[in-house]
């Protein structure tokens with residue numbers, strides 16, 4: 362259990378990021394949730410009665426100016442932070458011939474550029490002893506997750522994390538990628554919209570169920586504990602065993 366810390370979750374309006382924000386807030390931390398969908402963030406705070414623990418910030422992670430301005434607002438509200446989670450991400454199911462440059466650019470902008478902007482802008486705010494967790498994807502290993510636009514952006518996140526391990530470690534910050542696959546969320550509904558497609562998918566998962574956002578949030582919280590600080594520069598694949606079946 363971690364409590365009394367300042368946590369920033371970027372991409373925390375829905376799905377995995379939302380669960381991470383709720384878990385940290387319910388354990389008594391001060392959580393800043395930043396997302397392009399501010400309405401959903403406010404709704405989440407209200408529905409869970411967490412007005413005292415969560416503050417909402419609007420950000421477009423794909424814009425440097427927006428992320429820089431977020432850093433100033435988070436500093437003014439919370440001061441130093443101990444945890445940064447980057448969970449913002451987008452995808453669409455598209456074949457190579459269907460991916461136009463606009464989709465390519467937007468996917469890279471949110472999933473990869475936004476990651477760089479966020480860590481660059483928040484770096485001065487993160488206290489030594491703190492943690493960064495990037496929500497990547499097992500698609501960086503297998504390909505797909507919608508298509509090459511998505512898998513490429515998530516592969517970039519692996520390379521980014523591994524390249525920054527020294528800088529962060531020298532500052533006393535552990536950084537890791539949690540790489541989920543097939544977790545119940547809005548994104549999963551985009552890729553597998555029907556009940557039938559989800560049932561078929563479950564047959565490919567050795568543990569015979571879809572992942573839940575709590576399967577991810579529990580590991581994220583663990584990585585941010587003081588006694589987990591030696592876990593640094595790792596990719597943790599959370600996939601119910603699917604990836605190494607070749608699917």
Ligand SMILES: NC(=O)c1ccc[n+]([C@@H]2O[C@H](COP(=O)([O-])OP(=O)(O)OC[C@H]3O[C@@H](n4cnc5c(N)ncnc54)[C@H](O)[C@@H]3O)[C@@H](O)[C@H]2O)c1
Nearest residue numbers: 372374375376377397421422449450498541543544546548
């Ligand atoms: N659900 C899965 O099976 C799965 C598998 C592998 C990886 N992931 C990754 O997990 C992360 C969370 O996805 P999810 O499954 O919870 O889906 P989701 O769609 O519920 O969450 C994505 C969040 O990112 C936010 N977002 C999108 N564009 C943004 C922008 N420009 N600026 C700020 N916020 C923005 C959305 O509003 C949303 O709150 C993503 O990075 C995704 O790639 C999910």
